[in-house]
Amino acid sequence: MKQVKIFPERIPEDLKAGLYEIAEHEGFCLCEEGVRITAEPGEHFEVCGKNHTLNVRYQKRAQFFRALSYLKEAEDFEMNQQPVFQHNGAMLDCSRNAVLTPQTFRLMLRKMALMGLDTAMLYTEDTYELPGHPYFGYLRGRYTQQELRDLDQYAASLGIELIPCIQTLGHLERALHWPQIDSDLRDTADILMVGEEKVYVLIDQMLRFAAETFQTQNIHIGMDEAWTLGLGNYRFKHGITPAEKLMKQHLSRVHEIAKKYSLKPMMWSDMYFRTISTTGSYYDVPGEIPQNIIDAADEEIPLVYWDYYHEDPAFYDRFVRLHTAFHSPLAFAGGVWTWIGPAPAMDKMIRVTLPALQKCAEYGIRRVFATAWGDDGAETNLLTALYGLQVFAEFDYSQNDCLAHLAARFEACTGEKADAFAHLSDFNNLPGTLPKTNDPVNAAKFLLYEDPLLPLFDADINGRDFSGHYYALQKQYAAFHSDEPCFEALYRFYEVLAELLAARCAWRIVAPSAQKNSPVAAQAADSAKHIAELYRKCKAVWQKLWEQTNRPYGFEIIDVRLSGAAGRFETAAEQMRRLARGEIDQIETLSCPKLPYVTDESGRFSGCYAWNQCISACRI
Template identity: 35%
Template sequence: MGVNFILQGAEANISRIKKGTEILQEEWNKTEQKAGDVFSDVRVTVKFHEGMELEVKRMKADVEIDCHEPAHFFRGLNWVLNHLEKAEGESEKKEKAYFAGNGLMLDCSRNAVFTVEKVKAMIRILAKLGLNRLLLYTEDTYEVPELPYFGVYRGRYSREEIREIDEYAQIFGIELIPCIQTLAHLHNALKWSEAQKIMDTPDILQVGKEETYEFIEKLLTAVKDSFHTRKIHLGMDEAVQLGLGNYLKENGYKNSSELIKEHCARVLEICRKLGLEPMIWSDMYITSNTGKSYYEVPENADCSDWKKPAPELGLVYWDYYNADTKIYEKMLNVHKQLSDKIVFAGGCWIWNGIAPNYSRSFTCTKAALTTCKKYEVPEVFCTAWLDNGAETPVDAILPGAALFAHLGFHEEFDEAALEDEFQDAVGSSLKEFLKLDKFDQLFLGDQANMKSENPSKYLLYQDALLGIFDYHLKDAGVSEYYKKLAEELKNSAEICKNHAKFFGYYHCLAEVLAQKADLGSEIKAAYDAHDLSTLSRICEEIIPHLTENLWKLKELREDLWMADAKPFGYELIDLRMGGVITRLDSTRRRLHSYVEGKISRLEELETERIQYFAEGEPAIENHWQRAVSGADFTDTI
């Protein structure tokens, strides 16, 4: 028996949530089988008010949802959907939204540009969580009609695709906000010959050039034509070499604080012309004033003499690193001196490599949002960066998004409540997702991974003959560790049927690491002992079996990618995983030649295994090109 919502209340209120209700009702009726347990007709009275309280009351088949806006209504409706059992009788839910804006930023610039259908699926989950913002981070992955090379071969969104996503988001009261770049992080756009005249350094636009602002106006015009909102995130972060390339050659040295102010003024002029409401990442305004790194701000800093942004320019304070609320307090004090329009951006660590780092995500997010509430920051969002090629499947973001929603509607963190909210919105077990943390806790035991160690990545990719990281595996019990993790993940796909392929991939990854992580050490030990029997067994049994599992792993990752994202960019994942297989095949042939006496020595195995990570340094290497070889991957010129 399917559920059927009968909406009641003022016609203007019903019109705001009718289509979204129908979509969620249809989705529920397709996926849930609770015949005989729920009412078929449920009368829902909706009321909107100025306050931020969300109140849901249910008496059998009659429901009242009193809330601030449509996104909050859908959070209440989702709770109703998941608590329809007749036995419950009367029930009530009361919450308060602590942030006027709360949402998610999807990174669509690190090779994975998510399909329209995937983004729509994410929008439905955000609606169920009560989130009302979705930012699309697109450096060059959106269509600019006058710039044919902008985002070419990258799977850029067409204007029609963005409009389709935008219209869908509006159905659920979610504001789709463009998040682009207008200063740095533009290496993919600047690599083409047509862009050389506006380049300062390979990653940064040249400030002051008229051609630069003609280029930026084309970008902003394209965005305005695609998105419904007038809000726009202009980027402008991490331009650490600002003014030190072609600008320096042509104009001489100028302080970066002056350059950023000059550039902002010009870009703001274009925004005013187009009727856009801009915000930027705040780091350049802080680092250019202090001459130090972003978080190296003195306690109780006095910013009265700093160069400050224009009043209409919002500042986005980004921080995914700190567990100490005092750091957030210090940084927010600085931001409040610089701007009246502050937004906070935290993050879910899915850019750690192959697997997510939930322990750091949860630790930092709880500290950050507690402080944001104290300082009454009006808007927050959770970033989903995908550094170094989008290796982590995007569904790994879901616990982070759910945590932002949970802390957005609860004064304090409640683990049991979060687990229920996650299950209701995502349809899978939060506990199963959090098991993925163990991929990178190899050397940490039960400690939170606050330094973002990522052995699952570099042990997957490292070359078995070179053994670059093998020094650090002595007595670590790596194979047994990942065998145990594979056993823990054995039933996750069955438990989380909505994410069966996702967990199937991670279960296979654990099995591969159990076979591969110690392989280089085993080969080296056998070679040093001149144990030809073991080397022969590695050639004939271990490597072929491992290769078979790697093919399976690669195919599982490809299936996930093609279900989530456009095909562009997957070729690099294919090359990386295919490279592991190819190198293992070469390793097998090299070992076989040595065992048969065709060659007298293997120079790779005679090289001493030395420390990769310095004493006390965290075991992290998130650059694939460094993990696979000691040689240069690109030319020095």
């Protein structure tokens, strides 16, 4: 990491704690011979570096820290950057098995401050302690109240507002699944029972905890993707009730509790759109929004339009206009595509982010943020989200979408090479694997977990060998290094992952051609044994990365997946040895005809995003 000497000659008192943290961890040395820094609040963000001095005028304190990052690029410069958005930042998912350690969360906050981002949203479904509810976040790595208070104070020192993001309707399956939980709380497996007084006692405790823990009055209350709202226990008790009526009833009660604690909630908007969709989808709304749906929303509660998929500016144009019909304040959430497997879709992230933010700017949306989800086991480490956050920051401050500019800014703000992040898409982007929908192909996941003796994707891959592609990636990631232990662990993981995927792809070519009493079968047996060892090697580096960044809870899922894959390759080695010795005539599961799984008639691919759908046609 590049070191820059600085001397805070005259800065406001409320910047000093954050400056000392940045200096200690992010490559700035405080000394009298360093660049003389003066700073003061003002109406605009202006930075001037000249003659061994840095003069900063800032609207928000996070902008002061962004100004420091320019010293990593040059000492003499001048700029007047007026951000497009009033608030910009990230929502970090700490609920899908991986819970960031407080140390890693602080690292993310420092990098965000150097980018000039002023908002961090901490998404916790049940991964925070809730007094009186011992099973809430039990064995899931939940944060204590004191840990959250410390993180909140740390974020504030960097000019970042830490906003709690909880769930007050759906997405509570892990909290509700314990047999000790009162069944009266459940409508369905992951949705609370609307109208049940015990539910509002629970939500009161949630909101009181947030109010007592965080400095901000803002809170995100979720209420998204409640697919089966009113169709479980509620239906048996009360009959069928329109979803929009239940939403209005429930939101009114939640808002009332929020007001009690002087909290200002925001919520996702999708449930209002799903109620008028013929397919239950968020994005296929016909025509305009009916008045009864508009009336179901609360004009005092901002709606958050989330969209991670669309690349066409015209789609965002229409959907932003549809949202304005609600007369509620509007925020936008994009995505950095960390949820499709062990490697993120960086190229997809850029293709969807730039048109989305452009439309947000045109329509005067004041709050935007990037979501970093961890669906299906949090296989992508959240450190990779930093590249997407840089995209959000650079659009905000400079509207510059040049990749060379982005790379320079990324290295200045994180100390890491942008190429190590930008090329992560190559783990999924294989020659000829074009997507058939707005979802990118996640080849790294389904190739990692595909069973060696029952290859579900055989007809989709159709004999193509991608081993050379992954061997090239292995060499590429072997060249990346960092003096920051967590980033070094990240690069070593991707180096080994590429090595494993290369060997797996080679196996896919050799194994089907193995015959009884053939040397190919003996070769395949040796190859399978080697791949089993590579799985164990991959598990070791993955565990080290997990331990560097996350609490230990949740890695048991990764362990089971990789250990299971290693075990299946050991079984494959034994079966191939039996075939080579002539003890069996064939391996039926390997040789039987295969049908297309993730490709359509034109050969375009869909993703396969769940581990249990990658490994067997039987139910897991």
